[in-house]
Amino acid sequence: MTKAFLDISHVDMSFTRNGVTNPVLRDINLSVESGEYISLIGHSGCGKSTVLNIVAGLLQATSGGVIVDGREVNAPGPDRALVFQNHSLLPWLTVYQNVEIAVDKIFRHGKTAAERREWILHNLEMVSMSHALDRLPSEISGGMKQRVGIARALAMEPKVLLLDEPFGALDALTRAHLQDEVMRIQSELRNTVMMITHDVDEAVLLSDRIVMMTNGPSATIGQILDIELPRPRDRLALADDPRYNHYRHEVLSFLYEKQRKVEDIGARRASVAAPQAQRA
Amino acid sequence: MNQTTSLARGPFAAGTDTPAWRVTAGRWGQFLMGRVLPPLIVIGALLALWEVLCSRPGAALPSPSQALRDTWELIADPFYDNGGNDVGMAWQILASLQRVAYGYSLAVVAGVSLGVLVGQSTWALRGLDPLFQVLRTVPPLAWLPISLAGFQDGNPSAIFVIFITAVWPIIINTSVGIRNIPEDYRNVARVIRLNGVEYFWKIMLPAAAPYIFSGLRIGVGLSWLAIVAAEMLIGGVGIGFFIWDAWNSSLISDIILALVCVGMVGFLLDRMVAWVGNRITRGTSAG
Numbered sequence: 001m002t003k004a005f006l007d008i009s010h011v012d013m014s015f016t017r018n019g020v021t022n023p024v025l026r027d028i029n030l031s032v033e034s035g036e037y038i039s040l041i042g043h044s045g046c047g048k049s050t051v052l053n054i055v056a057g058l059l060q061a062t063s064g065g066v067i068v069d070g071r072e073v074n075a076p077g078p079d080r081a082l083v084f085q086n087h088s089l090l091p092w093l094t095v096y097q098n099v100e101i102a103v104d105k106i107f108r109h110g111k112t113a114a115e116r117r118e119w120i121l122h123n124l125e126m127v128s129m130s131h132a133l134d135r136l137p138s139e140i141s142g143g144m145k146q147r148v149g150i151a152r153a154l155a156m157e158p159k160v161l162l163l164d165e166p167f168g169a170l171d172a173l174t175r176a177h178l179q180d181e182v183m184r185i186q187s188e189l190r191n192t193v194m195m196i197t198h199d200v201d202e203a204v205l206l207s208d209r210i211v212m213m214t215n216g217p218s219a220t221i222g223q224i225l226d227i228e229l230p231r232p233r234d235r236l237a238l239a240d241d242p243r244y245n246h247y248r249h250e251v252l253s254f255l256y257e258k259q260r261k262v263e264d265i266g267a268r269r270a271s272v273a274a275p276q277a278q279r280a
Numbered sequence: 281m282n283q284t285t286s287l288a289r290g291p292f293a294a295g296t297d298t299p300a301w302r303v304t305a306g307r308w309g310q311f312l313m314g315r316v317l318p319p320l321i322v323i324g325a326l327l328a329l330w331e332v333l334c335s336r337p338g339a340a341l342p343s344p345s346q347a348l349r350d351t352w353e354l355i356a357d358p359f360y361d362n363g364g365n366d367v368g369m370a371w372q373i374l375a376s377l378q379r380v381a382y383g384y385s386l387a388v389v390a391g392v393s394l395g396v397l398v399g400q401s402t403w404a405l406r407g408l409d410p411l412f413q414v415l416r417t418v419p420p421l422a423w424l425p426i427s428l429a430g431f432q433d434g435n436p437s438a439i440f441v442i443f444i445t446a447v448w449p450i451i452i453n454t455s456v457g458i459r460n461i462p463e464d465y466r467n468v469a470r471v472i473r474l475n476g477v478e479y480f481w482k483i484m485l486p487a488a489a490p491y492i493f494s495g496l497r498i499g500v501g502l503s504w505l506a507i508v509a510a511e512m513l514i515g516g517v518g519i520g521f522f523i524w525d526a527w528n529s530s531l532i533s534d535i536i537l538a539l540v541c542v543g544m545v546g547f548l549l550d551r552m553v554a555w556v557g558n559r560i561t562r563g564t565s566a567g
Contacts (some may be wrong), residue, residue, distance in 0.1 A: 022360045058467055081436070088464035092486040092561070101482060136562070277544040 004031030005192055006055070006160055011064035013050055022139050024050055028064070030211060032160075033185060035190040039203040041251060042213030043259065048196045051213075052162050055194060056082050065266065078106045081158035085165040087145040089137040089152075096133040099123060099152045106156055123155040126149070126185060143174035147181075154185070163195040176235065179206060200255070204247045205235060205256040212254045222259060225250055342533050351535030365517055365525065369537070373545055376507050376516040377521070379435070380549075381440025384503045391447045391499065392492060394453020420506035424513055434514035438507065445506040446499035448496035453498070457491025458484060487562075493557030500553045504546045519545075524559070 013025040024047045032038050040048040053059040055066050057076040066073040068080060076082075089098045099120045107116055124130055132248035137145055146166060153161055166182075167175040179202060186193060186206075197203050203210045207227050214222040227247055229238065238244040290347045327344050334343035342350065358370035398412075423444050427437040461484065469483050485492075510519025520543055528533035 058469065058470065076467070076473070078472055080471075082467070082471055084464055084467070086464065088462075088468055090465065090468070090486070092489070105472045105474060105478070242401070 005034040005036075005069060006030075006194070007067040008051070008055065009064055009067075011051070011054060011061045011066065013047070013059070013062050023218045024216055025061075026220045028220060030221065030224075032192060032194065033144040034192055037186060037193045037206055037208045039196070039207040039210045040194065040213060041198060041200070041203050041210055041221065041255070042280065043215055044198065045256065046213045046216050047219040048213055050163055051163060052082075052194065052196050055078050055160065056162050058082075078102070078156035079159045080162055080163065081153035082162045083146075083149050083153045083157040083166045085144075085149045085168050087137070087149040087169075089145055089148055091137050093135055093147050094134050095124065095129060095140070095191065096120060098137070098148055099155050102152050103155050120155060123151040124192065126154065126188075127181065141174075143170050143178060146170060146178060150182070150185075154189070154191075161191045161193045163193060164178045165196050165198070168197075169201070170173045175202075180235070182206065183231075183233065200248055203251060204229075204244060205233060205238065210247075210251060212259075215259050223254055316348060342536070344536075347533040347536045350531070351537040354537060356533065357566070366522070367517060369519075369522075369541060372517060372519045372522045373539075376511060376519045377545070379438050379511075379518065380442055380500075380503050380507050383439040383507075384446050385447035385500055386439075387442045387450055388496065390443070390452050391450025391495065392467060394447075395451045395492070396480075398451065399455035399458025399488070409552060412448060412451060415444075416452075418444075420445040420502070421509050421513070422512055428514075434516060438510045438514050438518075441506055441510045446503040448539040449498040449502065450492070450495040453491045457488030457495075460491065461487045489557075489561040492554055493553070493561060497550060497553045497557065500549050501546065504542075504549055508542055508545070533548025 008028055008030040011025060011028040012023070014021050014023040015228065016028050024151075026265060028051060030038075040051060042048050050059060054061050055068075055073065056074050057080065060074070065106070075079070078272050089095075090101070093101060100116075101119050102112075103116050107119070108167060121130065121133075124133065127150050129144060129151060132144065137148070141192055144254055150166070157243075165183075170178065185191075185204060195203075210225040211221055212223045212225065212229060225247060229241070229243060229247075297460045331343045331345060331494050333339070334341050334346070348355075354369050358368040361371065394408070398408055423441050424437060427440040427444075428434070431437045431440065432442040464481050465487055469479050474482060507518070508520040508523065512524040515521050515524075519538055523535055523538045523542075526532075526538065
């Protein structure tokens with residue numbers, strides 16, 4: 001067996017609060033090849049963000065470990081650049097400066113000032129944000145902020161690009177547009193990508209493999225689905241493709257039949273009961 | 281033909297026959313009517329009421345016109361200097377401002393540093409917070425005797441009172457600002473591996489700046505409040521002692537003039553800090 005580029009092995013994770021230990025993840029094992037696009041999908045609260053944060057190094061696994069390109073992960077670093085769900089741009093810096101702060105730190109010795117500037121502009125060009133270099137985050141739309149977040153992550157030249165529900169906060173049209181751009185960038189750069197999502201269409205459209213997680217507590221990987229659709233993928237053409245619909249159905253049946261969320265019923269009951277309680 | 285001329289007048293006048301200058305004049309008119317006129321009317325009415333109440337013979341306080349006549353010499357020449365305490369209003373105020381500048385600068389440096397410490401370290405918070413909470417309720421003037429005992433001199437004591445008055449809101453607001461830095465900003469810093477110094481300058485200070493500046497603004501207001509009271513007790517040149525001196529000489533009109541000056545300078549100080557804060561924290565508060 002060849003050595004994987006990103007290797008998550010026997011990762012367990014539990015959080016202890018007030019003396020009570022909550023197991024979150026149990027025995028997560030995943031090998032990702034270089035250049036692969038992986039999606040993690042599961043119901044909310046199943047610990048998919050925890051997996052991503054462990055790979056990012058922002059959290060330490062209780063046991064087990066992560067190896068990226070032959071090195072064990074024990075702290076965050078630019079080789080595992082993260083795109084946050086809520087963009088996490090620094091609001092006092094302009095679009096350009098938000099990328100600059102990362103590039104200047106990471107390539108301080110690797111590139112000259114002129115090269116760094118060119119590299120920042122190149123990455124903003126790639127996400128089509130060259131027109132707004134001097135705008136503040138508060139002056140641009142949510143989709144644009146997320147583009148800048150992606151540019152900042154790409155500018156770190158990561159070995160693994162980590163996307164934490166990158167399109168979750170966007171409207172459907174902006175989301176589709178940005179997904180297409182991420183596919184285009186991915187086909188150019190051949191990055192290894194690990195993305196968290198709870199959107200089934202997004203997972204099937206973008207991924208080479210979909211990792212489906214069981215419900216917590218003690219969530220683990222339930223099923224891995226290979227998506228063998230040819231690239232480049234076109235969302236319109238795929239809409240009528242039987243293979244696409246088959247994959248979609250596979251994921252949906254995993255999520256809604258095998259891993260049906262029991263809590264949802266309780267939550268619905270509570271929300272039905274709440275207005276009655278108010279009336280009383 | 282008609283259309284081209286109206287286009288040439290620019291976007292203001294597009295579609296109407298109003299020339300651009302008139303639109304601009306109209307805006308100024310609106311500004312005057314909306315913003316300048318109401319305070320003028322209210323102030324005028326209050327002055328008139330005061331004038332009526334204090335014009336009758338035997339009134340305890342001078343009327344505004346009387347006060348103006350009595351103090352005209354002081355207003356006309358704010359920069360005279362007859363030596364000793366007998367100097368113009370401008371010198372009195374500048375002397376007070378100088379004390380505030382020293383005390384407030386010390387308070388800014390100490391307040392922000394302590395605030396960062398308390399905001400960053402839970403241990404420091406637990407250790408220092410009870411002390412802060414008790415000390416900050418001590419009234420400014422209650423510090424004066426002990427600082428006179430310590431410094432053996434009026435001027436440093438006044439500066440110390442300014443410092444101790446202004447420092448608490450700066451400490452508390454800074455530490456709240458540091459504690460409220462979103463986890464995401466910390467994570468960004470961790471991913472790009474900023475070291476402690478870089479994190480302080482590039483993330484912590486700008487992220488906490490809105491809080492820090494609201495502390496600075498409260499602090500500058502409090503120090504101006506405290507200096508007038510402190511100067512009444514320590515004497516020398518300064519607007520506080522000027523008021524006390526005027527009272528001892530029964531120059532009520534001088535007191536009124538001094539109060540107006542104190543109010544206006546305090547207002548300007550507040551606006552100045554607010555302005556600097558707005559310039560520095562542009563965009564920070566908006567997500």
